[in-house]
Amino acid sequence: KAGVTQTPRYLIKTRGQQVTLSCSPISGHRSVSWYQQTPGQGLQFLFEYFSETQRNKGNFPGRFSGRQFSNSRSEMNVSTLELGDSALYLCASSRDPKLAGGPSYNEQFFGPGTRLTVL
Amino acid sequence: AQTVTQSQPEMSVQEAETVTLSCTYDTSESDYYLFWYKQPPSRQMILVIRQEAYKQQNATENRFSVNFQKAAKSFSLKISDSQLGDAAMYFCAIMASDTNAGKSTFGDGTTLTVKP
Numbered sequence: 475k476a477g478v479t480q481t482p483r484y485l486i487k488t489r490g491q492q493v494t495l496s497c498s499p500i501s502g503h504r505s506v507s508w509y510q511q512t513p514g515q516g517l518q519f520l521f522e523y524f525s526e527t528q529r530n531k532g533n534f535p536g537r538f539s540g541r542q543f544s545n546s547r548s549e550m551n552v553s554t555l556e557l558g559d560s561a562l563y564l565c566a567s568s569r570d571p572k573l574a575g576g577p578s579y580n581e582q583f584f585g586p587g588t589r590l591t592v593l
Numbered sequence: 594a595q596t597v598t599q600s601q602p603e604m605s606v607q608e609a610e611t612v613t614l615s616c617t618y619d620t621s622e623s624d625y626y627l628f629w630y631k632q633p634p635s636r637q638m639i640l641v642i643r644q645e646a647y648k649q650q651n652a653t654e655n656r657f658s659v660n661f662q663k664a665a666k667s668f669s670l671k672i673s674d675s676q677l678g679d680a681a682m683y684f685c686a687i688m689a690s691d692t693n694a695g696k697s698t699f700g701d702g703t704t705l706t707v708k709p
Contacts (some may be wrong), residue, residue, distance in 0.1 A: 507695045516702065517684065522695030530696045562636060568695065580626075580694050584638035 476501065478567050478585035486591045492553040495588045499546050499567030505529075505580060506548040508540060511562040511587070520563075523548050524570060555592045562587045595620045595687050599700035606675045607708050613660075614670045614703045616685035624690040627661070628697065629670045633681040641683070644668065672705075680707045 479498045487493050499506050507530075508520040519532040523542035540550040546567070552559055566582035596619045606612035618627070629641040644652045644661050652659050656676075660669045672679055682704050686697040 505695045507697070509697075509699075517699040519696050519698070524695065529694065532696070564638060566638075566697075570694070580688060581628075581640060581643060582688075582695075582697060583640070584630075586635075586637050 478565060478583050480563075480565050480585040480588050482588060483586065484589045484591075486593065487555050488593050489555055489557060491555050492551060493555060493590060494549055494551045495563055495565075495590070497548045497550075497565030497567070497585055499548070499565075500583055503567035503569050503583070504546050505568045505570050506542055506546065507566045507568070507582060508548070508550050509564045509566065510534075511564055512560075517564070520550065552590075557592050560590060560592045562589050595622070595625075595689065595698040597685050597687055597698055597700035599685055599703050601703045602701070603704045603706070605706045605708060606672070606679075608675055608677060610675055611671060611673045612675055612705065614672075614683055614685075614705070616668045616670070616700060618666050618668060618685070618687050620666075620687060620689065622689035626688050626690065627659075627668045628686045628688070629657070629659070629668075630684045630686060630699075631679075631681045632684065632702070638684075642670065675707050677707050677709060680705055 481496045505524045507522040522530040526542045537553045542548045564587045565585045568580040568582045598617045625646045627644045631639045642654045656673045682702045684702045685700040688697045
């Protein structure tokens, strides 16, 4: 089974621009979560999508947004980029055992990340 | 709110020896899951081991095992027979089962060095 893929792997943008990152989950996974990883702040949760709906949201400004498509692929968008947005953006997918009536855990499988550099 | 604390920013172990990485957490949820992830220099986050909070038995995966102390809110990772390939940053994480499904809270990580 193919793993989680993220595109692009590397991005360089300038302040004020906007960027869109893409994540393709493992086949059959309906939940996609996004995380920002920086040396100073560590790993921080951005948001989670399930069945095209945002189910959870972290404490990030409205410049950070996302969406999920009917095939579970997800995109996140950052508008009006700031220097502090430079980070590794990780996407994680998981199945949703609630539907199967099984144990309620969400083991997350991570993609390789997109390294965003804002100049 | 959930918090995870890893008090050891760096640890070092001799190849073939055993090392224990510490993790404490706090949550108001009654049903949650705990994870240890490994992030090597490639930055690919890999799940090492998971523990369901409702299970008293400590999880084990080959050379990796945990010491889960629910009352103390402690979740340490023991790596036995350490190998050079174990060198990486290790993150402890917690996820509540329902209310925060899909949202993991991570500790700051412990960088593990394995000496030959």
